[in-house]
Amino acid sequence: MFRATRTRLLSLNAAVFFITLTVFSTVIYMYISLNLYNKVDESLAERSSQFLQPSDMMKRNVQIIDPASFLVLWDADGNAFPLLKEDEYNDSVIGVLNNYRTATDPRTIRIENHYYRVQMLKLDQSKTVLLPTSIFPGGKTTKVVSAHAVINVDSEVHMLRNLMQIIGIGIVVGAVGTVLASLFLANQALRPIRRSWEQQQQFVADASHELRMPISVIHANAEHVFRHPDRSILQMSEPISMVLKESKRMKKLVEQLLTLARADSNQTELLLAEIRLDKVVSESAQKFNPFMELKRIRFDMTVQPVSMMGDKERLQQLIVILLDNSLKYTPEDGEIRVVCRRNSHDAVLIVEDSGIGISKADLPHIFDRFYRGDQTRNRDDGGTGLGLSIAKWIVEKHSGTISVRSNQTTAVTVKLPLHSKLGG
Structure with a gap:
């Protein structure tokens, strides 16, 4: 049952971690890519802005933008005029750009192992321009109806590829870490x-x-x-x-x-009210007087007035359990002593007897349910092995503590806060 549950928890945790990691990595990549290309587009638009500036001149001398970028002008007949050096001119560039003449959004294209960012320049009307003599000897005038601004982005693409590889490695490492973390969390849960x-x-x-x-x-x-x-x-x-x-x-x-x-199941709630713990102790102890007389047990009770917030019925049950245990395991002519007092913040109840005692090995387990470590403590005494478990629950429900000491005598010490909220 637990193996199947652990597998489901492992799968669920791993899936959540992996999806989160993948989405986060994708968002990071898209953010960097978008910002990188936005800067390229802004740079390209800035460099080509001279061509878009209005002018009253019918003719304008168009210069090369810079070595990293260039313009490709198109006339009405579909002829291209690339404004770049001859040694950089390549018919394949023009051929590919011709396919994007109607594109309006900037885009990245690949041409012979190189990557270019292409942006269509919007012209309100056709322009007559004078092509630079550095490219067209003697100069040439043409009427331009559209233009492409082109910039090489090999370095940007290379950087994004490296980023993608790093993210891929990170996702693989993260997936392994996710499985291990999910296994740990599943085991912890x-x-x-x-x-x-x-x-x-x-x-x-x-x-x-x-x-x-x-x-x-x-x-x-x-x-x-x-x-x-x-x-x-x-x-x-x-x-x-x-x-x-x-x-x-x-x-x-x-x-x-x-x-x-x-x-x-937390179905039992305490009914807290202001009570006199000393009176609760005295009333509960009186019920045991006949039994103590039968076993000739000396009973000494020292109580001081103690007012506190508590559940009277449950505290009576607690005292009965402690006195019943002491009476059960105290031999004839033994002694039982009860002390009820208060200190600065707590009500203190001590039940001490001269009974058979509790071994050191059994002391850590005496509040466990049905625990019977000592063979002298068996079901023949009429007990159920649940009394001290209930006593501990009552004390903890009052936000108190209970402890046991056993050497020459056995003493159970209960400390209950005078004013406290309900415990867990």
Whole structure:
């Protein structure tokens, strides 16, 4: 799937880059070519302007423009009078120019491996001119009806050809670079998608694995009850209690999966309001007093008045998750300590216990979904492996941070900004 997607992204990126490069190169070439020929045309028009100037004289002496350009005059009979030196005269020039007598726009033509820029001079009326004696000995008078201004542009054409070669090489190099850049961009674009896909696949696999156990237990105990219809409810209390226990665990797991699924799709929004975090902590902790008394756990709670903007229901869920974890992994006659205070900008919540601790290898992964590194932390404790993942999401949604330290004791520290916008 990702290979086909990468190929499509590669093709799309390469096509966009290549088309952009080609269009840009074409525009550059056309711009330089247009400006170059415009300057040639302006120069040619300036050099031939003397011929177009009005005069009351019936006859005018026409001189050669300059060595780089020349005029070709045409009489009414179609005879040509090129104003250039004899050694530069070539019948092929006149023959080709004769084909462009009706052309009005300047154009570049090729004549025997040379390139010329030709411009038709517009004459309002025919002119009688005296041809130069340097070309026509003794002088000659003729009536001109049209004229061509011609200039050699071999150097300009050569420059444009070199430019075209450079652009061609640039396009080839750019095409190779485009493919490499497109491959890099495609890989970069697919990396978060691949990571998200792998996480989703892992999440589905883990969820299926976690759901399989309670479903199997419920199925096995239900079959056991149906195989003994003659027994009383009291006699079947053990399998019935197992069904009830596993159904509760499965209900809790499904609720947590739904919470995380909504969190991933940003469908869950916090209802922010000004709350007293110390009261939320005290109210949530009271629910655990009976369980702590059963395990003879010493519970110490130190709270200071802390007002902040937060979602009361989600913060209660956070505190319940942290206290439930501490109670679950703290042995009898252990100790749990809760601190709620504030500093200059944050509300600080610390839940510390004297439980079994967390190994250094497991610490970086404790917020991963379904992670169970330590064999002492397994599904027999009634957990789902999703509690700390939800706790982290709640904290980050409040733009806060959560961290864990574990040595002689295990402490979870949560810092929540007193006044902040919603996190991502």
